[in-house]
Amino acid sequence: MLYHSTSNHQNTARLEQVVIKGLAPDGGLYVPDSLPHLPKAFLRNMSAMTLQEMAYAIAAYTLNSDVPADVLHDIVFDTFNFPIPLISTSRGNYVLELFHGPTMAFKDVGTRFMARLLDYYRTRHPEWPTLNVLVPTSGDTGSAVANSFLGLPGVHVYVLYPRDTINRIQRAQFATLGHNVTAVEVNGTFDDCKNLVERAFKDDELNSVMRLTSATSINYARLVPQMLYYFWAYIQLEKMHVDARNLVFAVPCSNLGNLTSGLMAQRMGLPVKRFISVENQNNIFYNYVKTGLFTPKPTQYSIAPALDAGCPTNFDRIIELLGSHDNVCRHIHAYSYNDDQIIETIQHTYHDERYLLDPHTAVAYRALGEDLQPGETGIVLATAHPAKLKNLMEDIIGESIALPDQLALFLDGKINVTKMSNGFTAFKRLLLDNA
Numbered sequence: 001m002l003y004h005s006t007s008n009h010q011n012t013a014r015l016e017q018v019v020i021k022g023l024a025p026d027g028g029l030y031v032p033d034s035l036p037h038l039p040k041a042f043l044r045n046m047s048a049m050t051l052q053e054m055a056y057a058i059a060a061y062t063l064n065s066d067v068p069a070d071v072l073h074d075i076v077f078d079t080f081n082f083p084i085p086l087i088s089t090s091r092g093n094y095v096l097e098l099f100h101g102p103t104m105a106f107k108d109v110g111t112r113f114m115a116r117l118l119d120y121y122r123t124r125h126p127e128w129p130t131l132n133v134l135v136p137t138s139g140d141t142g143s144a145v146a147n148s149f150l151g152l153p154g155v156h157v158y159v160l161y162p163r164d165t166i167n168r169i170q171r172a173q174f175a176t177l178g179h180n181v182t183a184v185e186v187n188g189t190f191d192d193c194k195n196l197v198e199r200a201f202k203d204d205e206l207n208s209v210m211r212l213t214s215a216t217s218i219n220y221a222r223l224v225p226q227m228l229y230y231f232w233a234y235i236q237l238e239k240m241h242v243d244a245r246n247l248v249f250a251v252p253c254s255n256l257g258n259l260t261s262g263l264m265a266q267r268m269g270l271p272v273k274r275f276i277s278v279e280n281q282n283n284i285f286y287n288y289v290k291t292g293l294f295t296p297k298p299t300q301y302s303i304a305p306a307l308d309a310g311c312p313t314n315f316d317r318i319i320e321l322l323g324s325h326d327n328v329c330r331h332i333h334a335y336s337y338n339d340d341q342i343i344e345t346i347q348h349t350y351h352d353e354r355y356l357l358d359p360h361t362a363v364a365y366r367a368l369g370e371d372l373q374p375g376e377t378g379i380v381l382a383t384a385h386p387a388k389l390k391n392l393m394e395d396i397i398g399e400s401i402a403l404p405d406q407l408a409l410f411l412d413g414k415i416n417v418t419k420m421s422n423g424f425t426a427f428k429r430l431l432l433d434n435a
């Protein structure tokens with residue numbers, strides 16, 4: 001299978017290059033030339049499978065020409081080694097809990113898969129120099145990437161985070177790891193962190209002496225495993241004998257990677273009636289759906305920090321998948337909520353339904369309630385465990401919440417960070433010193 005760049009379809013690459021480079025050299029995003037269509041019988045046969053078996057069956061169908069079967073089997077089984085339960089709510093909707101992995105956010109799935117795949121390619125190329133993975137983060141991406149790549153030989157991870165706006169638990173999840181993970185505290189904003197990384201990718205001198213890559217959702221390897229849990233949701237409904245003919249997914253969106261994966265699953269034959277994209281006040285995609293104009297803006301901080309994106313990176317993939325603004329509107333209903341609405345939704349849902357939504361999941365939960373029509377089955381993707389933002393959640397509901405052991409362990413670790421200004425020269429020197 002070949003992959004082409006969204007900027008120029010003539011620029012193609014094989015999966016190995018796609019995973020190593022992240023962004024295409026022409027600045028576009030890689031997409032597969034085609035996605036296989038799963039026969040109906042294939043979907044029906046999956047209802048007796050476990051999560052890992054199902055994930056492998058579909059991954060093998062998608063990537064069979066790219067990765068040997070036994071290797072892919074190990075990668076998939078290692079990625080999906082935690083439960084992804086589908087919870088039914090008292091409103092008759094469903095919540096797919098994607099947050100039971102190592103850092104308790106859905107990005108564990110994509111980053112783990114990417115790390116394992118990259119490791120496979122690296123072992124086939126012992127001559128490769130160290131691969132430096134650069135990740136700007138407002139919280140969740142840095143922790144998921146760092147934990148997925150921790151200890152991998154031949155890979156070094158730099159996590160750049162804004163000094164003043166990171167939450168303590170999230171910082172502990174990457175800044176205590178050490179080994180091949182360097183936590184870089186930037187005296188600046190999240191946009192500054194993003195700009196530093198983007199400049200590094202474009203810097204000729206850096207790229208001539210060291211190998212740099214990205215592990216954000218511009219990397220196609222993150223999107224493949226994320227398709228699989230949409231199928232898992234469907235299969236679980238079938239197992240529960242729930243009518244899944246008019247299926248609607250509500251997705252909390254930032255860089256639109258998760259939504260892109262859902263659209264890919266639909267293209268492969270998953271019967272989805274509609275997606276609901278839900279943003280916080282950084283509502284660039286919402287504005288696109290309403291007006292047809294895609295206008296990036298500076299990022300605004302919110303209480304759902306993983307949704308703070310002023311320029312959703314996967315936009316071009318969505319346009320390539322759906323073709324036109326009209327078609328986007330047919331497949332996707334868009335919503336956007338501010339902090340007050342997020343707080344209100346968490347409080348109501350907790351008091352009325354005894355379900356604690358984290359701020360990211362809350363936007364999707366609210367939108368589903370507003371958008372779902374009679375006769376439709378709605379699923380909310382729950383992307384983070386509420387305890388990841390423990391203090392905020394306690395303020396919102398006025399009760400204390402327990403910290404899962406998994407998160408508490410990180411807080412016991414010793415924080416070790418490299419402090420830096422927001423200037424590119426400082427960042428470049430740091431990278432060169434470690435090269």
Ligand SMILES: *Cc1c(COP(=O)(O)O)cnc(C)c1O
Pocket residue numbers: 105106107140141217252253254255256257258259306307360383384
């Ligand atoms: C990253 C993230 C999102 C947004 O996902 P995208 O693929 O960037 O749209 C939503 N919720 C949480 C908790 C996240 O960490």
